[in-house]
Amino acid sequence: MGERTEERRDVPEAAGGNRLVKGPGILLVWLYGVMSVGSVSRSVYEVATKFAHAPLPYSLSMVAAVVYCFITYTLVRGGETARRAALVCCAAELVGVLAVGTWTLADPGAFPDSSVWSEYGMGYLFIPVLLPVTGIAWLRRTRAA
Numbered sequence: 001m002g003e004r005t006e007e008r009r010d011v012p013e014a015a016g017g018n019r020l021v022k023g024p025g026i027l028l029v030w031l032y033g034v035m036s037v038g039s040v041s042r043s044v045y046e047v048a049t050k051f052a053h054a055p056l057p058y059s060l061s062m063v064a065a066v067v068y069c070f071i072t073y074t075l076v077r078g079g080e081t082a083r084r085a086a087l088v089c090c091a092a093e094l095v096g097v098l099a100v101g102t103w104t105l106a107d108p109g110a111f112p113d114s115s116v117w118s119e120y121g122m123g124y125l126f127i128p129v130l131l132p133v134t135g136i137a138w139l140r141r142t143r144a145a
Contacts, residue, residue, distance in 0.1 A: 004054055020075045020083055022140055031131055032072040039065035039116045057115035060100055064116040066114060067093050087139040094132035
Protein backbone atom coordinates (compact mmCIF):
# COMPACT_ATOMS: atom_id res chain seq x y z
CA MET A 1 0.00 0.00 0.00
CA GLY A 2 1.31 3.39 -0.95
CA GLU A 3 2.07 6.08 1.55
CA ARG A 4 0.73 9.56 1.02
CA THR A 5 3.61 11.87 0.34
CA GLU A 6 1.59 15.04 -0.08
CA GLU A 7 2.41 17.78 2.38
CA ARG A 8 -0.37 19.77 3.96
CA ARG A 9 0.40 23.44 4.37
CA ASP A 10 -2.19 24.04 7.07
CA VAL A 11 -1.88 21.50 9.85
CA PRO A 12 -1.77 21.97 13.61
CA GLU A 13 1.58 21.72 15.39
CA ALA A 14 0.86 18.17 16.56
CA ALA A 15 1.13 17.26 12.89
CA GLY A 16 4.04 19.61 12.21
CA GLY A 17 2.30 22.93 11.50
CA ASN A 18 2.91 26.40 12.94
CA ARG A 19 1.73 26.52 16.56
CA LEU A 20 0.22 29.82 17.69
CA VAL A 21 -0.52 28.85 21.30
CA LYS A 22 2.93 29.08 22.83
CA GLY A 23 4.55 31.66 25.05
CA PRO A 24 2.52 34.90 24.91
CA GLY A 25 0.08 33.17 22.57
CA ILE A 26 -1.34 31.26 25.55
CA LEU A 27 -2.27 34.54 27.26
CA LEU A 28 -3.70 35.86 24.00
CA VAL A 29 -5.93 32.78 23.60
CA TRP A 30 -7.01 33.07 27.22
CA LEU A 31 -7.93 36.76 26.83
CA TYR A 32 -9.78 36.15 23.55
CA GLY A 33 -11.59 33.25 25.23
CA VAL A 34 -12.68 35.44 28.15
CA MET A 35 -13.79 38.17 25.76
CA SER A 36 -15.70 35.57 23.71
CA VAL A 37 -17.61 34.32 26.75
CA GLY A 38 -18.26 37.84 28.04
CA SER A 39 -19.39 39.33 24.75
CA VAL A 40 -21.51 36.32 23.74
CA SER A 41 -23.24 36.32 27.14
CA ARG A 42 -23.79 40.05 27.05
CA SER A 43 -25.05 40.22 23.47
CA VAL A 44 -27.39 37.22 23.77
CA TYR A 45 -28.94 38.71 26.91
CA GLU A 46 -29.26 42.20 25.37
CA VAL A 47 -30.71 40.97 22.09
CA ALA A 48 -33.14 38.66 23.88
CA THR A 49 -34.38 41.14 26.47
CA LYS A 50 -34.04 44.71 25.21
CA PHE A 51 -33.12 44.77 21.52
CA ALA A 52 -35.84 47.33 20.67
CA HIS A 53 -34.30 49.82 23.12
CA ALA A 54 -30.93 50.04 21.37
CA PRO A 55 -30.58 47.77 18.33
CA LEU A 56 -27.35 49.32 17.03
CA PRO A 57 -25.14 48.77 20.09
CA TYR A 58 -26.62 45.34 20.76
CA SER A 59 -26.01 44.29 17.16
CA LEU A 60 -22.44 45.59 17.36
CA SER A 61 -21.91 43.59 20.57
CA MET A 62 -23.06 40.48 18.69
CA VAL A 63 -20.59 41.24 15.88
CA ALA A 64 -17.81 41.63 18.47
CA ALA A 65 -18.79 38.27 19.99
CA VAL A 66 -18.53 36.52 16.62
CA VAL A 67 -15.16 38.13 15.92
CA TYR A 68 -13.77 37.12 19.33
CA CYS A 69 -14.99 33.53 18.93
CA PHE A 70 -13.49 33.24 15.44
CA ILE A 71 -10.12 34.61 16.51
CA THR A 72 -10.05 32.29 19.53
CA TYR A 73 -10.80 29.32 17.26
CA THR A 74 -8.11 30.21 14.72
CA LEU A 75 -5.47 30.76 17.41
CA VAL A 76 -6.21 27.38 18.96
CA ARG A 77 -6.37 25.64 15.58
CA GLY A 78 -2.96 26.87 14.51
CA GLY A 79 -1.38 26.50 11.12
CA GLU A 80 -0.45 29.10 8.56
CA THR A 81 -3.92 29.53 7.07
CA ALA A 82 -5.44 29.97 10.53
CA ARG A 83 -2.69 32.47 11.40
CA ARG A 84 -3.47 34.52 8.30
CA ALA A 85 -7.23 34.39 8.97
CA ALA A 86 -6.67 35.50 12.57
CA LEU A 87 -4.41 38.33 11.39
CA VAL A 88 -7.07 39.63 8.98
CA CYS A 89 -9.73 39.29 11.66
CA CYS A 90 -7.58 41.12 14.26
CA ALA A 91 -7.05 43.96 11.78
CA ALA A 92 -10.82 44.11 11.10
CA GLU A 93 -11.45 44.03 14.85
CA LEU A 94 -9.08 46.97 15.38
CA VAL A 95 -10.80 48.96 12.64
CA GLY A 96 -14.17 48.13 14.23
CA VAL A 97 -13.08 49.16 17.71
CA LEU A 98 -11.62 52.42 16.44
CA ALA A 99 -14.67 53.19 14.27
CA VAL A 100 -17.25 52.34 16.94
CA GLY A 101 -15.20 54.03 19.67
CA THR A 102 -14.97 57.23 17.66
CA TRP A 103 -18.63 57.02 16.66
CA THR A 104 -19.76 56.67 20.29
CA LEU A 105 -17.79 59.77 21.24
CA ALA A 106 -18.83 61.81 18.20
CA ASP A 107 -22.55 60.89 18.27
CA PRO A 108 -23.54 59.59 21.71
CA GLY A 109 -27.22 59.85 20.74
CA ALA A 110 -26.79 56.94 18.32
CA PHE A 111 -25.85 54.76 21.30
CA PRO A 112 -28.51 54.88 24.03
CA ASP A 113 -26.67 51.95 25.57
CA SER A 114 -23.05 50.85 25.18
CA SER A 115 -21.56 48.04 23.14
CA VAL A 116 -18.41 46.02 23.76
CA TRP A 117 -16.47 48.42 21.54
CA SER A 118 -18.07 51.67 22.81
CA GLU A 119 -15.57 54.34 23.81
CA TYR A 120 -12.75 52.05 22.64
CA GLY A 121 -13.78 49.36 25.11
CA MET A 122 -13.67 51.53 28.21
CA GLY A 123 -16.29 49.31 29.89
CA TYR A 124 -13.88 46.40 29.42
CA LEU A 125 -10.77 48.24 30.70
CA PHE A 126 -9.77 49.09 27.10
CA ILE A 127 -9.00 45.43 26.43
CA PRO A 128 -10.99 45.58 23.14
CA VAL A 129 -8.57 48.15 21.70
CA LEU A 130 -5.41 46.59 23.14
CA LEU A 131 -6.21 42.98 22.24
CA PRO A 132 -6.14 43.31 18.43
CA VAL A 133 -2.91 45.33 18.56
CA THR A 134 -1.32 42.61 20.69
CA GLY A 135 -2.82 39.91 18.47
CA ILE A 136 -1.45 41.50 15.29
CA ALA A 137 2.01 41.80 16.84
CA TRP A 138 1.98 38.14 17.97
CA LEU A 139 0.63 36.83 14.67
CA ARG A 140 3.26 38.76 12.71
CA ARG A 141 5.96 37.38 15.02
CA THR A 142 4.80 33.78 14.54
CA ARG A 143 4.77 34.01 10.76
CA ALA A 144 6.20 30.89 9.14
CA ALA A 145 9.75 31.30 7.89
